[in-house]
Amino acid sequence: xxxxTIPGFLTLLILTGCSKENSYNESASLSDSTKISxxxxxxxxxxxxxxxxxxxxxxxxxxxxxxxxxxSKDHKYPAGSELSLVTWxxxxxxxxxxxxxxGEIKSVEIVKxxxxxxATLVCYQGKNLELQKPDFKTAVTRIAFISNQRxxxxx
Amino acid sequence: xxxxxxxxxxxxxITGVLLAAVIGIQFVRPGIxxxxxxxxxxxxxxxxVILKKACYDCHSNETQLLWFDKIAPxxxxxxxxxxxxxxxxxxxxxxxxxxxxxxxxxxxxxxxISLGAMPLKQYAALHREAKLSxxxxxxxxxxxTSLVSFKTSDTSLxxxxxxxxxxxxxxxxxxxxxxxxxxxxIPDFKNWKAIxxxxxxxxxxxxxxxxxxxxxxxxxENHINPWPNGATFAKxxxxxxxxxxxxxxxxxxxxxxxxxxxxxxxxxxxxxxxARWKGMQLTPYGKNETFTQECxxxxxxxxxxxxxxxxxxxxxxK
Numbered sequence: 001x002x003x004x005t006i007p008g009f010l011t012l013l014i015l016t017g018c019s020k021e022n023s024y025n026e027s028a029s030l031s032d033s034t035k036i037s038x039x040x041x042x043x044x045x046x047x048x049x050x051x052x053x054x055x056x057x058x059x060x061x062x063x064x065x066x067x068x069x070x071x072s073k074d075h076k077y078p079a080g081s082e083l084s085l086v087t088w089x090x091x092x093x094x095x096x097x098x099x100x101x102x103g104e105i106k107s108v109e110i111v112k113x114x115x116x117x118x119a120t121l122v123c124y125q126g127k128n129l130e131l132q133k134p135d136f137k138t139a140v141t142r143i144a145f146i147s148n149q150r151x152x153x154x155x
Numbered sequence: 156x157x158x159x160x161x162x163x164x165x166x167x168x169i170t171g172v173l174l175a176a177v178i179g180i181q182f183v184r185p186g187i188x189x190x191x192x193x194x195x196x197x198x199x200x201x202x203x204v205i206l207k208k209a210c211y212d213c214h215s216n217e218t219q220l221l222w223f224d225k226i227a228p229x230x231x232x233x234x235x236x237x238x239x240x241x242x243x244x245x246x247x248x249x250x251x252x253x254x255x256x257x258x259x260x261x262x263x264x265x266x267x268i269s270l271g272a273m274p275l276k277q278y279a280a281l282h283r284e285a286k287l288s289x290x291x292x293x294x295x296x297x298x299x300t301s302l303v304s305f306k307t308s309d310t311s312l313x314x315x316x317x318x319x320x321x322x323x324x325x326x327x328x329x330x331x332x333x334x335x336x337x338x339x340x341i342p343d344f345k346n347w348k349a350i351x352x353x354x355x356x357x358x359x360x361x362x363x364x365x366x367x368x369x370x371x372x373x374x375x376e377n378h379i380n381p382w383p384n385g386a387t388f389a390k391x392x393x394x395x396x397x398x399x400x401x402x403x404x405x406x407x408x409x410x411x412x413x414x415x416x417x418x419x420x421x422x423x424x425x426x427x428x429x430a431r432w433k434g435m436q437l438t439p440y441g442k443n444e445t446f447t448q449e450c451x452x453x454x455x456x457x458x459x460x461x462x463x464x465x466x467x468x469x470x471x472x473k
């Protein structure tokens with residue numbers, strides 16, 4: 001009887017574990033302990049996929065950045081604009097074969113504009129989102145890449 | 156005492172009446188006819204065999220009923236099921252669907268099967284052959300996967316996206332007509348929070364799912380099954396633009412779809428108000444309010460998830 005009870009209990013544990021993962025996409029979320037979990041609450045500017053690397057990313061913006069990107073074709077973001085690019089590895093959607101959804105978080109890159117000509121990049125990488133110190137050239141390339149994304153059309 | 160006497164006395168009469176009724180209803184036949192097949196689905200032989208065995212009794216004009224399907228009142232239910240099933244998907248009129256819609260139907264059918272929503276439980280219980288084995292499901296999966304193309308987007312798709320973007324930047328949206336079920340367009344969805352993204356390689360679209368404040372609060376407070384009344388989602392879809400290095404960006408805007416939770420107001424439609432607007436003109440989808448049946452049918456495999464496919468990001472309370 002005892003032998004039967006323990007596997008039974010384990011199954012129950014596994015099942016509850018699964019059902020939780022089924023309701024939330026936990027692996028793709030940011031825990032409060034990262035201090036940057038609020039980046040996921042910005043407005044969406046656009047999203048992208050890299051089929052070779054099997055990653056997907058969403059570009060978020062604060063109100064100033066979003067207002068600007070949705071109304072202007074150039075990419076000269078005004079002072080106070082903040083853009084956050086969150087990149088995930090992709091995983092299959094268990095509810096829909098034919099879709100990939102965010103898996104593990106890979107990186108968070110935050111661009112802040114002090115003026116249209118001056119921006120800084122803060123970069124976190126890996127599952128634990130460790131703060132990186134990108135060299136000057138990388139920072140310039142990434143700021144340009146992130147800032148040059150077009151806002152997705154929303155009628 | 157009196158009634159028991161009645162039963163004993165008229166035992167034969169009662170049996171006779173019941174028997175007559177059972178025989179009588181056999182003449183009330185809704186009738187399942189097999190209209191001509193215009194064009195069957197063209198697929199590899201092993202796929203055809205599986206579809207014929209598991210799906211064709213309801214989803215084609217080649218319905219083959221077993222003897223017990225033909226006895227009323229069961230036959231009435233069978234007739235209704237077959238009629239509904241043919242309306243949703245009919246492999247005998249495959250040519251009536253555009254190639255993109257054929258692929259979409261196959262992916263939907265596959266997901267209904269793999270999530271256990273199809274074949275219907277009551278049908279599978281009596282028709283064992285309709286239940287697919289893991290090996291058969293794999294054959295279907297590899298077939299539909301072979302239909303997906305990952306090639307670089309052609310210039311017309313890129314040009315369409317560029318043109319749309321140029322026209323759009325800086326313009327304000329015009330008045331939008333309500334959906335046929337009376338649901339009004341909600342322009343504010345552009346400012347809602349994202350709860351997931353979906354790279355739909357089955358139909359070449361990128362999707363972002365956003366949620367209103369009530370839904371976001373429910374996420375933060377772990378009350379998402381069932382979702383509270385007022386929780387509203389918008390699923391926004393764009394063409395995917397794939398470049399030669401395999402990088403994908405959002406292209407032309409395709410549509411936006413809403414789910415509005417209200418288990419009183421939308422009791423008849425699974426507790427949700429459903430609506431879809433297509434293209435830059437935001438044309439409401441559906442000829443009449445029965446379009447919601449399509450939405451519910453597709454979402455039925457996730458009914459235990461309050462009909463919601465999306466597994467939201469776990470946004471944090473602050």
